[in-house]
Amino acid sequence: MMLRVIELKKYFRARGPLFRSGREPVRAVDGVSFSIEKGRTFGLVGESGSGKSTVAKLIVNILRPDSGRIIVNGDCDIVFQDPFSSLNPRMRIRDIVGESLRIRGISRRETEKRVKETLALVRLERTGCIDKYPHQFSGGERQRIAIARAIIRHPGMIVLDEPVSSLDVSIQAGILNLLKDLQQGLGLTYVFISHDLRVVEFMADTVGVMKDGKLVEIASSREIYTAPRAEYTRHLLNSIPRIRPE
Ligand SMILES: Nc1ncnc2c1ncn2[C@@H]1O[C@H](COP(=O)(O)OP(=O)(O)OP(=O)(O)O)[C@@H](O)[C@H]1O
Numbered sequence: 001m002m003l004r005v006i007e008l009k010k011y012f013r014a015r016g017p018l019f020r021s022g023r024e025p026v027r028a029v030d031g032v033s034f035s036i037e038k039g040r041t042f043g044l045v046g047e048s049g050s051g052k053s054t055v056a057k058l059i060v061n062i063l064r065p066d067s068g069r070i071i072v073n074g075d076c077d078i079v080f081q082d083p084f085s086s087l088n089p090r091m092r093i094r095d096i097v098g099e100s101l102r103i104r105g106i107s108r109r110e111t112e113k114r115v116k117e118t119l120a121l122v123r124l125e126r127t128g129c130i131d132k133y134p135h136q137f138s139g140g141e142r143q144r145i146a147i148a149r150a151i152i153r154h155p156g157m158i159v160l161d162e163p164v165s166s167l168d169v170s171i172q173a174g175i176l177n178l179l180k181d182l183q184q185g186l187g188l189t190y191v192f193i194s195h196d197l198r199v200v201e202f203m204a205d206t207v208g209v210m211k212d213g214k215l216v217e218i219a220s221s222r223e224i225y226t227a228p229r230a231e232y233t234r235h236l237l238n239s240i241p242r243i244r245p246e
């Protein structure tokens with residue numbers, strides 16, 4: 001098992017003098033449990049505010065849970081939705097992608113070699129690109145840079161929080177196929193978050209449907225789309241355009 005999440009809870013309490021008394025906390029994550037086998041993809045879907053990103057941040061330790069446990073078998077990294085804001089505009093690509101190696105004391109030369117190898121893996125091989133800055137790349141290229149940064153230390157698992165949602169539909173498929181190839185080649189395990197059910201259906205083996213901080217259904221990707229059990233899942237499915245003919 002690569003990841004096991006047990007009864008995870010995270011409530012956000014309203015702060016400040018105006019809200020001191022009587023306000024209910026936001027139950028962003030309210031008793032979530034699931035697990036993922038190595039090399040598989042767990043998809044997390046649900047409407048805005050259902051708690052998906054909070055689950056992501058708990059898994060990669062950006063947030064601490066109020067209660068519950070997260071057992072990760074190895075290293076884990078994260079790719080965010082928006083490569084504009086997740087890449088430091090004042091850093092060169094070599095430093096963005098290589099930072100985690102340099103922090104661990106790996107030499108400048110070895111880091112440069114690994115950065116180049118990793119950029120080739122994400123198919124970003126334009127000459128001289130390691131000395132450029134994020135604004136000199138397109139949105140899709142920037143997301144490749146964010147993916148390179150996440151995989152350079154060979155983590156076992158990557159949490160992808162809406163990795164293609166900010167991208168033009170015409171380039172989404174390229175990124176999704178790249179993620180699949182990397183998963184195959186490197187044996188990566190993914191937590192793949194999206195509000196786009198078609199994207200999750202393409203990527204995930206197992207899908208969890210979130211609503212108000214809870215998982216209302218967990219099933220194989222096929223079951224979710226062909227025989228959804230929870231009423232809420234049916235509601236979500238009905239609210240998206242179909243990709244398959246009926
Ligand atoms: N740092 C925070 N402080 C207070 N409330 C928060 C914080 N982060 C998230 N929340 C609240 O927790 C709930 C879940 O938010 P979260 O970002 O996890 O949802 P989401 O499913 O990722 O939504 P989206 O699809 O819009 O990205 C929301 O009600 C949100 O307003």
Ligand SMILES: [Mg+2]
Nearest residue numbers: 052053054161
């Ligand atoms: Mg989110």
